Every structure is written in C-alpha cells, then in structure tokens.
Amino acid sequence: MELHDLTALEAAAAVRRGEVSPVELVTHALARAEALSDTVGAFVTITADQALAQAKDAEARTGELPPFHGVPTAIKDLNLTAGVPTKMGSLAFADFVPPIDDDVVTGMRAAGTISIGKTNAPEVGLPCYTEPDPSIAPPARTPWDLTRSAGGSSGGSAAAVASGIVPVASASDGGGSIRIPASVTGLVGFKPSRGRVSNGPLGTDWSGLVHQLVLARTVADSAAFLDVLAQDSTGGPFLPATERPPRRLRVARSLDTSVGVVPHPPCIAAADAACAALAALGHLVEDVAGPILPGELYDQFIVLWATSAASIPIDPAKEHLLRPLTRALRERGRSLSAPQLAAALGMIGMAVRAAAARFAGYDVIVCPTLAQLPAAVGQLRDDDDPWSDFDAQVRYTPYTAIHNTTGWPSISLPLHWHEAGGVTLPVGVMLTAHAGQDALLLSVAAQLEAAHPWRDRRPPIW
Secondary structure, eight states: OOGGGSOHHHHHHHHHTTSSOHHHHHHHHHHHHHHHHHHHTOEEEEOHHHHHHHHHHHHHOOSSOOTTTTOEEEEETTSOOTTSOOOTTSGGGTTOOOSSOOHHHHHHHHTTOEEEEEEOOOGGGOSSSOOOOTTTOOOOBOTTOTTBBOOSSSHHHHHHHHTTSOSEEEEEESSSTTHHHHHHHTOEEEEOOTTSBOOTTTOOOTTSOOEEEEEESSHHHHHHHHHHHBSOOTTOOSGGGGGSOOOOOEEEEOOOOTTOOOOOHHHHHHHHHHHHHHHHTTOEEEEOOSOSSOTTHHHHHHHHHHHHHHTSOOOGGGGGGSOHHHHHHHHHHHHOOHHHHHHHHHHHHHHHHHHHHHTTTOSEEEEESOSSSOOBTTSSOOTTOHHHHHHHHHHHOTTTTHHHHHOOOEEEEEEEEEEETTEEEEEEEEEEEOTTOHHHHHHHHHHHHHHSOOTTOOOTTO
16 A cells, blocks of 8 residues: 555544654655646646755654644635635635634644645635636646636645545635535535534634635545634534444435536436435435525625625735736626625525425435536636636536535535546435534434545555
8 A cells, every 4th residue: 555545534544553654654745746746737836945845854753643644634725724825715815824724723733633735726715617828827727628627616625635645635615615625526525514614813704605624535534624724613523423434314316406517427326326316225215396495695695705705905006917817796796785795694594404304304414416427627617708617617516505505514425427429427426414414414424435445546656
C-alpha cells in the first residue's frame, strides 16, 4: 500500500504507531501535488516550506497528540488563511493575504492536520464549476475523465482528494458545493446540519445557506472531521455512529425537482440502486411524488444568492475584474430591497416547515445528487449570457440547493458508476435526514459503504 492509499484516520493511526512520520506523509503529498496539481487543477497555491516546517515541528511534539497529528490536508481558497494568499478564485483578490484564519482553518490545524496549500475555487464560490481565470489556476477536473469538470465550488479540494494528493481537504457548501464535487469525483461529500460548523469569525451567514466540512474518501473520515470541527456537538460524537448500524428506517425515494427537470437515466439508475441496497439492508423504501420544496421558491433562492453575492466586500476599483456571472448576480442583489429579502426568507421558512411536516414519517430521503452525468469543462459556463449560465447550473444541480435552504444534513455517496465511451464515471447518490440527525445519516451512509464498498475504485491517474 502506498502512502496516498491511506485514509486520514489510517494515516493518523500509522503516525501514532511510528510506522510513518509527518515529514514522510507531507513530503509524499507535496510530491503528488507537484506531479498532478496542474493536470487536475487542484491547487492555487502550494505552501511547501511552511508545510515541511510544520511537519518537522509535529515530529518533535510529545505528550498527548491531536486526532489527526501529522496528516496532510489542503484548504479551500475561499477559507481565510492567515499569511497565505487567498485569491477567492478572482482577479479582484489576486493580491489578498488575510491576517486571520477562518474558524475551520483554526480547527483543522488544532486537529493536527498540516495544510500543503490552497485548493482551486471559482470566483467567490458562486458557480457549480471551478474555472477561474487562467492566471489563477487551470480548471478543476475530475481525475476519472480529464475532459470533465470536478464541479464547484469545492472543485480543487475534490480534485486533490480524488487524485490521491491528500486524504481530505476543506470544503464549503452554499448550494451543493461539497456534494456536487463529491458526486463527479467519486468522493464522500457530507453537508452537516445548519449551525454544526462555524462560518466565523467573519461569516455571519444571515441566509443560513453556507455549511462547512471536508471532502473525503470515506464516511468515517467525514464523521471524524465533524467531531473535530463541530461547534454544536449535540447528538455526537459522530465517528462512533459510523461503527453501528442504524435501526430499521423509513426511506423516501424522491425524484421530482422544484424546477421541473427530469434527471438523466444514469442518475435515476443511481438513486434506484441505492434504494434497492437500502431495501436489501432491511429498510422500508417508498416513493414520494412531488418536489420537496415548491417551484416558486426558485425565485426566492435567487434573492438570497444574489444578495449574498452583492454583500461580498470587493474594492469598487476592482469590480471590472469580476466575471460576468459574478457581476450579474451582484447587480441583481443591489437591485433588491430589504422587504424583498425579508419576504424571501419568510417564504423559504414557511416552505421548509411544510416540508418537515410532510416528510416527518420518513427518516431518510434519497435522490440523485445531480440530474446529469459530470459536465464537460466549459459546458455550463456562458460568459456572454450569465443568466443562461445560471439556468444551466440550476438544471444540472436541481437537488442540492434544496437542503441548503432546509438546513438538513445531506451526503453524496459514490454508490453508482456509469460506463460512457469507454470511461467509468462516478454518479453520486444523495441521502438527507431531518435537522440535527447527522449521526443517523452518517450511520446509514456507513452501512451502505460497508455493503457496497468503493474504496478500491481508483481513477486512472491514481
């Protein structure tokens, strides 16, 4: 077994047993980054000297060690990292070096991980593809098919983990940005319940849309990082939940979308296979017709998304450097009034309460993560017509943003694979539980992973 075959938990255990050192792990990760990063568009910045210095310090540490002592990782370039360029995927932030860390960066460092750099992200995290200006980084690509996107906005983190550079990398999710990249790169993407993980110190997240965690290869690694990053540990610890099977669950199979999109056959097949697997494990699966949230909320989500874009502090002198989609969303956000925002939040709140009541008899909801196979690089982007670009993204990802509005925990699992033109493509399946039921969701996800393991599946680039 090579060092990059180890999960984060396995690497940490190997360090504790003295089988490998932090310097060896970090050196190996840096070598893989050097060899693979440009090919898959994983990194914006590599902090080799800093990472090796931290690894040497880790080797000298004695006494009680943190849970991921010496394990290499990477930080999404939307997360503020003190003293390290944080370009936000944008020419407008090309020279920005923050003086502080985001809370998740502080938490990952306290857990013992060593970051080897900042991972690629689209401009201020708005698109579901990662294609920044070429002077910042090349497009993030799935290692399963280098013509296709690694998704967004955590596309660089997904590319880094899926190509075996690091075992986990930080990720954030405002409309699916953990689950979308997980689906197209064959990873586990867990979005915790709203409020579990801090968006601080600067992120007020008035919209409630943005969630933080990691992209990982296993359910156990995702759960373990939730344990170290959660500011609200109610219902935890979460790693033990992956080690015990859940009770018999009622599962809702839900394919209808709020925007009237019909998922492509491989995506339906993925959801059906997951439901069959759950039934074989003894769970009760039932079809539920109709979308989880009503279609009229689409306009209200745009109100939140555009207002969020407009609220990003950007030097007015650098507005002209922004991409057309970013400018369009910021212009829409500036045109909205406070009553319009309040009305959107109110309508969403009412719809979420209605959805919670409607699905109260179910423990888990199953649907495809995406409505299409992984998109080609450039397929969704349309700089000439940014609202056509936005609509293409919505049709590609009609399921994920639902649970940024509900705030419920949601996870994409690499349970299905599709052969297309001689290439094997991962097709993610999304499982969602009610608010606060993170442990139950992780338990059933781990049960599926044990029954239908994906660990030995490796992309050609591995």
